[in-house]
Amino acid sequence: MIIGFWRSWALVVGMMVGSGIFTLPAILAPYGSYSFLAWAITVVGALSLVFSMSYMAARNPRAGGPQAYVLEAFGQGPAVVVAWGYWVSLVVAVAAIALSFAGYLAVFVPVIATNPVFSSLTALGIVWLFTAVCLWGTQQASLLQLWTTILKIIPLLLLGFAGLSMGDLSNIEPARPNNESFVTMIAGIMLLIMWSYIGIEAATIPSDETKDPKKTIPLALFWGTVTATAVYVLALAGVMALIPLDQLASSTHPFADAANLVFGSWGASLVGIGALISIGGALNACVFLTGSIPHAGAKDGLFPKALVQSQGRDSSRNALLMSSGIASLLILMNASKGLLGSFEFMILISTFSVLIVYFGAALAGIKLHSVDKANGREVSPLTLFCSVLGLLFSSAAIYGAWTLYQ
Numbered sequence: 001m002i003i004g005f006w007r008s009w010a011l012v013v014g015m016m017v018g019s020g021i022f023t024l025p026a027i028l029a030p031y032g033s034y035s036f037l038a039w040a041i042t043v044v045g046a047l048s049l050v051f052s053m054s055y056m057a058a059r060n061p062r063a064g065g066p067q068a069y070v071l072e073a074f075g076q077g078p079a080v081v082v083a084w085g086y087w088v089s090l091v092v093a094v095a096a097i098a099l100s101f102a103g104y105l106a107v108f109v110p111v112i113a114t115n116p117v118f119s120s121l122t123a124l125g126i127v128w129l130f131t132a133v134c135l136w137g138t139q140q141a142s143l144l145q146l147w148t149t150i151l152k153i154i155p156l157l158l159l160g161f162a163g164l165s166m167g168d169l170s171n172i173e174p175a176r177p178n179n180e181s182f183v184t185m186i187a188g189i190m191l192l193i194m195w196s197y198i199g200i201e202a203a204t205i206p207s208d209e210t211k212d213p214k215k216t217i218p219l220a221l222f223w224g225t226v227t228a229t230a231v232y233v234l235a236l237a238g239v240m241a242l243i244p245l246d247q248l249a250s251s252t253h254p255f256a257d258a259a260n261l262v263f264g265s266w267g268a269s270l271v272g273i274g275a276l277i278s279i280g281g282a283l284n285a286c287v288f289l290t291g292s293i294p295h296a297g298a299k300d301g302l303f304p305k306a307l308v309q310s311q312g313r314d315s316s317r318n319a320l321l322m323s324s325g326i327a328s329l330l331i332l333m334n335a336s337k338g339l340l341g342s343f344e345f346m347i348l349i350s351t352f353s354v355l356i357v358y359f360g361a362a363l364a365g366i367k368l369h370s371v372d373k374a375n376g377r378e379v380s381p382l383t384l385f386c387s388v389l390g391l392l393f394s395s396a397a398i399y400g401a402w403t404l405y406q
Contacts, residue, residue: 003210008203010149012224015199015285017231023100025239029248031189032175038189043229045393046197049358050225051386052365054218057204061213064296065204066361073364082360083302089353090290094327097283098123107256107272123331130287131324148281155274156235162262163238172240190397194351200225205292290323291316355398362390
């Protein structure tokens with residue numbers, strides 16, 4: 001067992017604070033201050049899911065996280081749906097995060113932002129770089145995750161404070177770009193924001209390699225989510241306060257643009273480097289999980305047995321290679337859409353897929369509470385309430401996905 005609290009915390013924060021925070025300001029700009037209302041609702045729902053999964057992780061820590069909980073609660077069939085939905089969301093996320101990396105690399109190599117061939121080749125290269133890191137071993141991947149997480153938080157907080165002090169929050173006005181109903185719009189924004197919360201469950205996946213998982217995993221889930229949320233809100237507000245929303249909506253590297261206003265050209269370069277470190281950390285976590293999920297699921301019959309190898313550092317090799325190969329195909333298939341178009345399309349698919357996982361995990365939480373109560377175990381009303389709230393929240397977010405696809 002090699003993963004302690006800080007590396008588990010880094011897995012959660014590193015997965016969440018990645019490409020989302022660096023690209024979402026441009027995607028949320030058309031909605032103005034309505035984005036923060038949707039964010040507040042999303043935080044409540046995300047924390048509900050965190051408390052629900054913390055309960056399940058503490059009662060029976062198993063490798064695989066949500067898919068393992070659904071397997072225990074409902075059996076093989078529903079667990080297959082959740083496992084494959086989770087894996088699909090992660091594979092698509094790998095492609096999206098790699099494209100975001102290419103977008104920020106354009107700060108230094110501008111042709112990447114305008115040439116789909118260069119952006120696709122850059123994204124492919126970064127996918128296979130981190131695949132190689134994860135093939136090296138869990139010890140190395142988790143250590144890299146810890147350092148990239150620490151390095152990414154500090155500049156984001158500094159830029160957020162600078163933006164709030166130099167910018168004007170009154171410029172962030174509410175807007176409805178598509179003249180849709182208020183409820184439909186908020187639900188749609190929540191779906192986009194939920195991309196930033198993919199990863200709240202990350203610490204539950206490698207529970208078989210976690211030190212004292214019954215204690216470590218719930219703490220890492222909670223504090224990781226709180227840390228990421230604080231960074232998100234401060235940094236997003238700072239960028240929106242600095243850059244006019246109409247300009248922000250068309251930016252492929254909004255944080256670098258904001259840093260250019262605060263610090264000048266050297267600041268944009270500094271944030272560009274910080275963004276690459278941050279997005280790289282998120283990609284490292286995501287690639288790691290694309291190997292862990294099918295590997296753990298194959299042991300329970302949820303994925304092909306060919307993905308299970310002998311124990312050791314190469315035990316997830318087949319799963320990693322298959323996942324990164326499919327992510328590469330997705331990047332090539334969407335090359336004609338451009339960076340922002342491809343990124344937004346992929347995060348919608350990834351988020352919709354993972355919402356199925358969260359819906360199943362919340363249902364599993366409710367079912368396992370009932371099982372525990374029937375067996376005479378002590379049941380916490382708070383975690384049961386959180387499971388119910390998480391179910392309602394994931395249902396609302398799925399509705400948001402449906403409206404966006406209409």
